[in-house]
Amino acid sequence: MRSDPRPPSVVFIGQPNCGKSTLFNAIAGPKAEVSNFPGTTTKHTHSDVKVGGRTLSVIDLPGTYSLVPFDPAEKVAYGHLFGEKPDLIVNVLDASTLSRGLELTLELVEMRRPMIVALNMVDLAEKKGLEIDPSRLERSLGVPVVTTIASHGRGIKELLDKAFDVLDRGWTVPRHGWSADVQAKLDELTRLLPADLCAGMDDIFAAVKLVETGHLACDGLLTELEPAFKADLDRIRAELEAIRGVPAYEVISAERHHLALKISEDAGRLRHGARLTWDMKVDDVIMHPVFGYLFMAAIFTLFFLIIFKVGSPLETLLLKPLGALKIWLAARLGSGLGFYLADGLLQGVGGGIAIVLPYFIPLLLLMAFLEDVGYLARAGYLLDTFMHRIGLHGKSVSPFILGFGCNVPAVVATRILESRRDRIITSLLIPFIPCSARTTIILALVAFYLGPFWALGFYVINMAVVAILGWALSRLVKAESPGLILEIPSLKVPSLLNIARKTRLQLKDFVGFAWPLLIAGSLVLSLVQYFGADRIINLVLSPLVAGGLGLPKDLGVTLVFGFLRKELSLIMMLQALGVDYKNLLSVISREQIMTFTIFVNFFIPCLSTFAILWREIGRRYAFLSVALSVGVALALSHLARLIF
Amino acid sequence: MKLTEAPFDLPLRIAAVQGGEGVRRRLLCLGFHQGDRIVVVSSGILKGPLLVRNLTADVTIALGRGVALKILVEADHA
Numbered sequence: 001m002r003s004d005p006r007p008p009s010v011v012f013i014g015q016p017n018c019g020k021s022t023l024f025n026a027i028a029g030p031k032a033e034v035s036n037f038p039g040t041t042t043k044h045t046h047s048d049v050k051v052g053g054r055t056l057s058v059i060d061l062p063g064t065y066s067l068v069p070f071d072p073a074e075k076v077a078y079g080h081l082f083g084e085k086p087d088l089i090v091n092v093l094d095a096s097t098l099s100r101g102l103e104l105t106l107e108l109v110e111m112r113r114p115m116i117v118a119l120n121m122v123d124l125a126e127k128k129g130l131e132i133d134p135s136r137l138e139r140s141l142g143v144p145v146v147t148t149i150a151s152h153g154r155g156i157k158e159l160l161d162k163a164f165d166v167l168d169r170g171w172t173v174p175r176h177g178w179s180a181d182v183q184a185k186l187d188e189l190t191r192l193l194p195a196d197l198c199a200g201m202d203d204i205f206a207a208v209k210l211v212e213t214g215h216l217a218c219d220g221l222l223t224e225l226e227p228a229f230k231a232d233l234d235r236i237r238a239e240l241e242a243i244r245g246v247p248a249y250e251v252i253s254a255e256r257h258h259l260a261l262k263i264s265e266d267a268g269r270l271r272h273g274a275r276l277t278w279d280m281k282v283d284d285v286i287m288h289p290v291f292g293y294l295f296m297a298a299i300f301t302l303f304f305l306i307i308f309k310v311g312s313p314l315e316t317l318l319l320k321p322l323g324a325l326k327i328w329l330a331a332r333l334g335s336g337l338g339f340y341l342a343d344g345l346l347q348g349v350g351g352g353i354a355i356v357l358p359y360f361i362p363l364l365l366l367m368a369f370l371e372d373v374g375y376l377a378r379a380g381y382l383l384d385t386f387m388h389r390i391g392l393h394g395k396s397v398s399p400f401i402l403g404f405g406c407n408v409p410a411v412v413a414t415r416i417l418e419s420r421r422d423r424i425i426t427s428l429l430i431p432f433i434p435c436s437a438r439t440t441i442i443l444a445l446v447a448f449y450l451g452p453f454w455a456l457g458f459y460v461i462n463m464a465v466v467a468i469l470g471w472a473l474s475r476l477v478k479a480e481s482p483g484l485i486l487e488i489p490s491l492k493v494p495s496l497l498n499i500a501r502k503t504r505l506q507l508k509d510f511v512g513f514a515w516p517l518l519i520a521g522s523l524v525l526s527l528v529q530y531f532g533a534d535r536i537i538n539l540v541l542s543p544l545v546a547g548g549l550g551l552p553k554d555l556g557v558t559l560v561f562g563f564l565r566k567e568l569s570l571i572m573m574l575q576a577l578g579v580d581y582k583n584l585l586s587v588i589s590r591e592q593i594m595t596f597t598i599f600v601n602f603f604i605p606c607l608s609t610f611a612i613l614w615r616e617i618g619r620r621y622a623f624l625s626v627a628l629s630v631g632v633a634l635a636l637s638h639l640a641r642l643i644f
Numbered sequence: 645m646k647l648t649e650a651p652f653d654l655p656l657r658i659a660a661v662q663g664g665e666g667v668r669r670r671l672l673c674l675g676f677h678q679g680d681r682i683v684v685v686s687s688g689i690l691k692g693p694l695l696v697r698n699l700t701a702d703v704t705i706a707l708g709r710g711v712a713l714k715i716l717v718e719a720d721h722a
Contacts, residue, residue: 065673100675100701128702246678247665253672261700289689381706385692393708394693418670484693484708485670 007048007055008167009084013077013108014092015101016063017374017489019120023092023150024060025497027051027160051160059086067107067209068249069216081111085200088167089115090159095125095132095147096490098268102260103253109141112173112202114166117145118159123152124490129271137267142174151495175204178255181243185236186211192232211237212249279491286375292382299375304404307362311436314358322350337530344526348519351437351565352510356406359436360510361503363405367398368502372494377486384484390467391474393484396426402506403433407609409509411616425473427617428625431605432466432632434459437566438601444570444581445597450590462601465632514608521564521607528557534576549599549637551592552577562600564607569600591644595637603633647684647694647707647715655699656682656717663714671715675701681720 014020028049049056064077081089091108093101108115119134138145146162148155178186189207198206210218210233222230237248244251286295326346333339370376380394387393395417403410410430414423434442447455528534534557538545541556558572573596577587584593605613605625613622650656658680661668676682681699688695693706707715 068669070669070673097675097702100703103675247668250668250672250678254677257675257677287686287695289686293689377706381693381695382688384706384708385688385690388692388708394706418666483667483710484706485667485674485711486706487674488695488704488706490704
């Protein structure tokens, strides 16, 4: 094996919240480039790790409940296991929810490929009063079992030793048993299996997968290629359904469920009855119908206070050198094209560093913290009622919160939603969530010139707009939503490493996607200014700006800027009006400030958001989003004019 | 009875799931099978979701009312 130039591949697979990422971190190290956002991984990342002088290619698959390609994360896991044929499977099993985790383990055992079970979080199980005997588990499953406590780094060495042992010496995984009637049907199917259809697979495993995946995998293909076999398959499925009175996939799943229960009862011993542990007591309060909401309000208030307390001084700190750099550039390059291009580049790079990141990184860190502790799922449960009123459900909560930082990763995060309908509605609503760039404008204009309560009111109205739009959209986009089915993981002590890793993954969408567009947008704007195109734009837009909104017509070009860069609208506004920030009121009234802020805030998702909408939900909806935003912005700013 | 009609804190047994394939498969994945012992722990305000604990698998999930309507349960006297 050592002479093989390709290092052996080891794939980590486990159910969500089984501590797989912590275990993976402990082995691959924090520097390993991995992707682990539930349901969002479209490809898995290999990373080569040197352990004891040998190299392993380790692969982290997204958390998956089963090996049926049902949701996007499961499709990744399924595709990988069947396509890449890893040399070793490490199944991470949460000891505290043993019997459920074993259902996935049994599915893996059916593949009969070399595997190890990492029985993780045994400390948590012991706290729950469950003592598990790994040797009994090993005997029942027929695969090696190693106990680990990944969060304390315990059992890692034993796991790696076992991994090399299995890689070097091999291991034959035995079949697990099925009830006699089900076994008979599976045997019948294996006899009918066309010779080269499932080459290289265990034939019982192939039969099981054919029965339970149904239309989710290769039914369509079979109808075309092997119509006779497909007819047999359908007959056997129908016979299985007749035996148990439930769909065939449920027959298979129930078989594993009962076997898993039997194995866990055999290997585990309950030392004491159900005892109230600390997390159950905490849960009683934070999920209480009254206190739960009070607690959540407090958490989120604190959340935003922290973000602004951290973000605002950081922003000032970072903007200062950027301003100095601009003056220096002006002195060096004069006022030619070179200066304009350099300035555009500076604005683009600097805008990301000084305006978005100071607010966005703290938001991401706090989000990752709440997710790691297990609070985000609880917030989803508490807010489900309200989300229901606007046609969504609790799982949309976390993309919305992300939207306050930057809309781009928020749109990407909608991938955790199972139904396309929910993804579309949530993605269409996200551009109406004031991101950190727009928040700077609201704070600088509304809070500064009209007072903090006006800014607060602005937010309340903004949220009302989101609610009304959601309500309307959910009536337009008619499709079935499966409703809320959300696991509430037990509360955990957060891990800094996990938080850092989640934050970095979220940040990747901003840095890799939104930022380059931001820079490109800034360069375009510089060129517009250099060639004097702003005057033409102002002229073209003046019926809207002066006539429709009652604003000075010089502000026309800032609206274009609003599309390319939301937060630049402010700076541009001052430039266009030829005043500095403190003297703004000498050229424009408070009412006009309000109208301007409303219009800039709502009108058109910024270029990066538009591009991500296009990529995630398609061109049609991206344009619908633009139409919606322009419509809402026009209606609201007009309304504001009437009221004032 | 339907899960939505079940009283809190009473041990129940899942008698049947009436939903379509999507709901059934998701529940199976999360470890909720016919015959499992469950208990409704709490519910959100204003007809919010139900918080359901599976005593067999020792997992808790939040179920929207729409989903909960499709789950039939009976009191578990064991």
